[in-house]
Amino acid sequence: MRRNRCPRRILFPVIVLTLLPGIAHAAGEDPSLPLLRYLVVILIFAKLAGHAAMRLGQPAVLGELIAGIVLGNLTLVGIHGLEGMRADPYVDILSRIGVIVLLFEVGLESTIRDILDVGISSLLVAIVGVAVPFGLGWLVGIWLLPDGSPFVHAFLGATLCATSVGITARVLQDIGKSRGKEARIILGAAVIDDILGLILLASVSGVIVAAASGEKMGVWPQLRIALQAFGFLAAALVLGTLLTPRIYTTGARLRGSGVLLGISLGFCFLLSWLSGLAGLAPIVGAFAAGLILEPVHFERYGARGIEELEEKLRPLTDFLAPVFFVLMGDKVDVRVLASPKALALAAALTVAAVAGKQACSLGVVDKGVNRWAVGFGMIPRGEVGLIFASIGAGLYFGGEPVIGPVTYSAVVLMVMITTLVTPPLLKRSLSSRKSGEPPAD
Amino acid sequence: MRRNRCPRRILFPVIVLTLLPGIAHAAGEDPSLPLLRYLVVILIFAKLAGHAAMRLGQPAVLGELIAGIVLGNLTLVGIHGLEGMRADPYVDILSRIGVIVLLFEVGLESTIRDILDVGISSLLVAIVGVAVPFGLGWLVGIWLLPDGSPFVHAFLGATLCATSVGITARVLQDIGKSRGKEARIILGAAVIDDILGLILLASVSGVIVAAASGEKMGVWPQLRIALQAFGFLAAALVLGTLLTPRIYTTGARLRGSGVLLGISLGFCFLLSWLSGLAGLAPIVGAFAAGLILEPVHFERYGARGIEELEEKLRPLTDFLAPVFFVLMGDKVDVRVLASPKALALAAALTVAAVAGKQACSLGVVDKGVNRWAVGFGMIPRGEVGLIFASIGAGLYFGGEPVIGPVTYSAVVLMVMITTLVTPPLLKRSLSSRKSGEPPAD
Numbered sequence: 020m021r022r023n024r025c026p027r028r029i030l031f032p033v034i035v036l037t038l039l040p041g042i043a044h045a046a047g048e049d050p051s052l053p054l055l056r057y058l059v060v061i062l063i064f065a066k067l068a069g070h071a072a073m074r075l076g077q078p079a080v081l082g083e084l085i086a087g088i089v090l091g092n093l094t095l096v097g098i099h100g101l102e103g104m105r106a107d108p109y110v111d112i113l114s115r116i117g118v119i120v121l122l123f124e125v126g127l128e129s130t131i132r133d134i135l136d137v138g139i140s141s142l143l144v145a146i147v148g149v150a151v152p153f154g155l156g157w158l159v160g161i162w163l164l165p166d167g168s169p170f171v172h173a174f175l176g177a178t179l180c181a182t183s184v185g186i187t188a189r190v191l192q193d194i195g196k197s198r199g200k201e202a203r204i205i206l207g208a209a210v211i212d213d214i215l216g217l218i219l220l221a222s223v224s225g226v227i228v229a230a231a232s233g234e235k236m237g238v239w240p241q242l243r244i245a246l247q248a249f250g251f252l253a254a255a256l257v258l259g260t261l262l263t264p265r266i267y268t269t270g271a272r273l274r275g276s277g278v279l280l281g282i283s284l285g286f287c288f289l290l291s292w293l294s295g296l297a298g299l300a301p302i303v304g305a306f307a308a309g310l311i312l313e314p315v316h317f318e319r320y321g322a323r324g325i326e327e328l329e330e331k332l333r334p335l336t337d338f339l340a341p342v343f344f345v346l347m348g349d350k351v352d353v354r355v356l357a358s359p360k361a362l363a364l365a366a367a368l369t370v371a372a373v374a375g376k377q378a379c380s381l382g383v384v385d386k387g388v389n390r391w392a393v394g395f396g397m398i399p400r401g402e403v404g405l406i407f408a409s410i411g412a413g414l415y416f417g418g419e420p421v422i423g424p425v426t427y428s429a430v431v432l433m434v435m436i437t438t439l440v441t442p443p444l445l446k447r448s449l450s451s452r453k454s455g456e457p458p459a460d
Numbered sequence: 461m462r463r464n465r466c467p468r469r470i471l472f473p474v475i476v477l478t479l480l481p482g483i484a485h486a487a488g489e490d491p492s493l494p495l496l497r498y499l500v501v502i503l504i505f506a507k508l509a510g511h512a513a514m515r516l517g518q519p520a521v522l523g524e525l526i527a528g529i530v531l532g533n534l535t536l537v538g539i540h541g542l543e544g545m546r547a548d549p550y551v552d553i554l555s556r557i558g559v560i561v562l563l564f565e566v567g568l569e570s571t572i573r574d575i576l577d578v579g580i581s582s583l584l585v586a587i588v589g590v591a592v593p594f595g596l597g598w599l600v601g602i603w604l605l606p607d608g609s610p611f612v613h614a615f616l617g618a619t620l621c622a623t624s625v626g627i628t629a630r631v632l633q634d635i636g637k638s639r640g641k642e643a644r645i646i647l648g649a650a651v652i653d654d655i656l657g658l659i660l661l662a663s664v665s666g667v668i669v670a671a672a673s674g675e676k677m678g679v680w681p682q683l684r685i686a687l688q689a690f691g692f693l694a695a696a697l698v699l700g701t702l703l704t705p706r707i708y709t710t711g712a713r714l715r716g717s718g719v720l721l722g723i724s725l726g727f728c729f730l731l732s733w734l735s736g737l738a739g740l741a742p743i744v745g746a747f748a749a750g751l752i753l754e755p756v757h758f759e760r761y762g763a764r765g766i767e768e769l770e771e772k773l774r775p776l777t778d779f780l781a782p783v784f785f786v787l788m789g790d791k792v793d794v795r796v797l798a799s800p801k802a803l804a805l806a807a808a809l810t811v812a813a814v815a816g817k818q819a820c821s822l823g824v825v826d827k828g829v830n831r832w833a834v835g836f837g838m839i840p841r842g843e844v845g846l847i848f849a850s851i852g853a854g855l856y857f858g859g860e861p862v863i864g865p866v867t868y869s870a871v872v873l874m875v876m877i878t879t880l881v882t883p884p885l886l887k888r889s890l891s892s893r894k895s896g897e898p899p900a901d
Contacts, residue, residue, distance in 0.1 A: 055736065059729045062723075069715075
């Protein structure tokens with residue numbers, strides 16, 4: 020419609036507005052109404068805050084998290100009406116689907132072969148980068164949460180393990196260094212990191228679930244649960260690799276809209292469900308599903324197969340992932356965050372997170388690599404740390420959540436700080452010395 | 461991975477499979493697990509059945525519906541485990557979001573201007589095509605459901621109103637007639653049809669909700685509810701048209717992934733929510749949101765703006781719309797369908813549906829138009845009829861659902877038959893005489 024037809028445009032709404040008062044009648048009992056309202060708020064706040072974060076050179080996820088914290092604490096300034104969001108089961112389930120699709124997408128970005136091909140440096144960086152933060156996090160727990168059970172301490176360690184490769188990859192891309200040696204080591208290590216982190220998460224939560232159900236602890240049960248987590252991942256990877264070529268060959272013959280997406284989501288949800296049945300977090304299966312799918316599966320869908328799938332998954336994560344991150348922020352109680360205990364815990368966790376990943380630069384065996392840059396690149400915890408924290412908040416031991424409100428808020432703060440410091444550190448360290456050139460040391 | 465590395469591939473799973481028995485332990489309490497299982501089943505069955513339907517020259521939605529009927533009646537052949545699906549609140553909420561996004565997408569395909577520009581033939585065809593089936597459906601209700609209240613009869617009439625433009629558009633495209641005179645009249649009429657149908661649905665369900673809450677009935681309350689439905693749509697269209705240019709101008713400045721999709725979904729959910737608040741079905745608002753968004757809003761997003769939005773919505777509907785259609789089929793009880801009463805009702809409804817739309821060809825005032833083809837093109841009820849039936853199943857009057865199991869199954873059967881007969885009738889009538897050429901009459 021053109022803009023010069025104003026007179027009619029002004030008259031019409033005046034007539035209609037007189038009808039409006041009669042409209043707000045017989046409020047429907049449609050169960051989707053509260054959800055729709057929350058989704059409107061989440062989408063608008065997430066996109067505005069994501070924009071603001073990116074304007075400041077930060078990743079959008081940081082903005083979404085802060086948007087959630089603002090929304091969750093509006094009651095403190097007297098604005099009511101959104102308190103129900105954090106306990107709404109439908110928002111919760113959409114956020115869970117969002118995280119599953121997100122981890123599937125992350126898994127798709129690498130193949131099993133990428134991991135097998137990755138250099139010894141990446142492997143060592145990953146192992147050190149998981150072990151040292153895990154140990155440091157555990158020590159922070161013993162020190163600052165002396166009343167907590169060893170499970171709380173171990174879980175705290177687990178939230179420090181996994182690097183959020185998305186943030187680092189984005190920064191490396193922005194400064195044109197995504198093909199350098201440091202980039203390859205960081206990205207390779209981050210993938211192994213994710214896997215080790217998921218196994219660690221699965222082991223720790225498996226032990227907690229077993230202990231909560233009164234199982235006797237000892238070396239063998241704990242070892243069995245770790246083996247179980249590893250076994251599920253390995254079985255999923257092997258069986259998946261064997262079965263998917265057949266699935267996709269059949270799928271390529273199917274007609275209809277969204278067959279590629281439908282089959283792939285079906286596969287992702289299947290592995291997520293199996294992973295849940297095996298007592299692991301569903302995201303472990305989603306990530307494994309993404310790892311299994313390789314470009315070769317999509318050959319019959321044309322040259323662009325896997326990119327096409329990624330393109331079609333993007334709208335799902337663009338819609339659902341912010342629901343997760345805003346909800347994560349929403350659950351942070353600013354009053355708790357302001358307590359000296361939470362601040363001290365957040366500070367100690369942040370130091371452990373940063374120091375733990377600096378240690379992993381010792382794993383670099385290649386020459387001519389900027390070790391500082393590798394260490395800095397591994398700092399951000401981002402979404403994976405948050406996912407771990409939210410899983411911990413849902414695990415109970417002795418009637419208490421493993422990750423209580425204080426610990427949860429401290430973990431969120433740690434994630435925010437590690438995410439905030441990475442881009443400037445990484446940019447500075449890689450700009451001051453050219454990567455790939457012989458180093459001074 | 462290459463295919464010639466079989467030895468290792470066989471040894472590895474054997475080792476891993478020995479670990480498997482220990483894995484099915486400590487079944488997680490993750491609330492998403494049942495949903496994930498249902499989604500796997502829905503996605504796989506929907507895509508397979510959609511393919512089968514298309515192979516038979518039928519639209520995919522028909523296959524999804526039949527897949528749902530099969531899944532919902534597996535207990536009859538002794539297969540258990542999926543009975544919980546039809547009552548699962550999470551599957552239900554995903555199907556509701558799916559229908560909202562679907563109606564938004566349908567609305568996007570036309571603009572307000574398209575409707576204003578449509579010829580007098582389309583308008584007359586649409587009005588006759590809503591009024592006659594509504595009246596005939598009402599009469600069928602009086603005849604075959606004599607015990608039902610007038611609300612049941614009116615609702616039955618309402619389910620016969622809206623043409624499912626998607627199926628006809630697809631057939632016209634397939635036979636290369638989508639630019640002919642008949643096509644323009646049918647598609648124009650179908651859009652007006654949708655609007656009239658939604659207003660009728662809103663009025664009928666508004667009257668039922670008011671009556672159920674004990675409000676005194678009479679000419680004035682009924683008229684007020686119809687005006688309210690019309691008023692909401694008009695107000696949404698006018699205010700939306702005034703506000704959206706500003707929203708999208710701001711949105712175009714935002715950085716980040718999925719901003720266009722996020723804003724558009726936010727707008728769609730906002731109008732759906734308002735529509736629900738006004739006592740109408742949320743889909744009315746979603747459709748209005750789609751109508752309001754016009755290519756001009758997307759100019760700042762580049763030339764492909766609106767196509768880009770449609771492309772990004774497609775994965776959402778590819779994922780979520782099948783959840784709705786499979787769930788619709790799932791709710792059909794085959795045993796009820798086999799009762800003489802349900803079959804008689806389904807047969808009478810189908811005759812009313814087909815005859816009612818043939819009457820609308822009388823509305824064609826243009827010369828040189830194949831009136832039979834216009835009538836045939838308006839037959840399919842498809843998704844809109846199903847959506848109306850599902851809304852009726854959720855409305856209660858006097859403790860009984862307005863659309864009970866027998867009526868529901870009969871409506872689903874009517875939708876299936878009208879969908880089945882359209883493609884062959886339309887193809888034959890348009891192939892025997894060339895459209896656009898001077899007719900014989």
